[in-house]
Amino acid sequence: MPFPSPSDKQDDGPALYIVSTPIGNLEDITLRALRILKEVSLIAAEDTRHTRKLLSAYEITTRMTALHEHNEEERASRVIDKVLAGESVALVTDAGTPCISDPGYRLVSAASRQGVRVVPVPGASALLAGLAAAGLPTDAFHYQGFLPKKQGKRRDILSALASLSHTFVLYEAPSRIERLLGELADVLGDRPAVLARELTKRHEEFLRGTLSSIAGELASRSSVKGECTLMVGGATESAAPVVVDLDEEIRRALADSDESPSRLAKSLAKRLGLPKGEVYDAVVRLSGDR
The missing domain is CATH 1.10.10 (Arc Repressor Mutant, subunit A)
Structure with missing residues (x-):
């Protein structure tokens, strides 16, 4: 199938554009995303100060408004009203693809219910970047994102993940990644795993091994920096059963x-x-x- 020419684009008429932005390297943004950000009348950004750095790098002067997890329900109606009135709005988050462990779900859901055209503008995603370079099976995978903070709920989810036969992906903050690795090894056993840190940035790193070996490497360091994407291998038939206390x-x-x-x-x-x-x-x- 031939690639469509720019004149074949479907970006005509009012719409809510879900625009992916770089997760670290500012060059990881598509030509289409840059054009959309220039053409829309408003950009709804998770943090306007953060997004301004991206816009300034590409000399984009479009007006912004803040839309984050604390005000999403209230701001969603304003954004939808603009699109219904004939304008186009772009939704961006601090990094990566909106709605994937980032704000945007409530806005997209409400916009869809009101007949607003929602158009994805794909691009960078820590989930896909991590999986692509991990070297673990990707014919099927499970994305879990961030685990809840309450211990009981965390254990419930980890116990459910233990039975999955395919790779699963978790996000975690650097201050909590060692704890997560220990919890996973305790519940799942010592599985193959890959930890991606600082994806697309200067100090990008992939730690490959098992849950315990990666935890040991991190424990030997004075600190861990950068958001973490953890890929864990699925259960195998020969895996030892998990002993439950x-x-x-x-x-x-x-x-x-x-x-x-x-x-x-x-x-x-x-x-x-x-x-x-x-x-x-x-x-x-x-x-x-x-």
């Missing part, structure tokens, strides 16, 4: 939940694949201890 799982759940013993036992039994009666007896016992 039921009492420890229950203690974590009790600390994070105010559910009744019966409901708590039901959810834990389903997640851990254990008989509900066994789990219920342990919940009652540990609840009394508490």
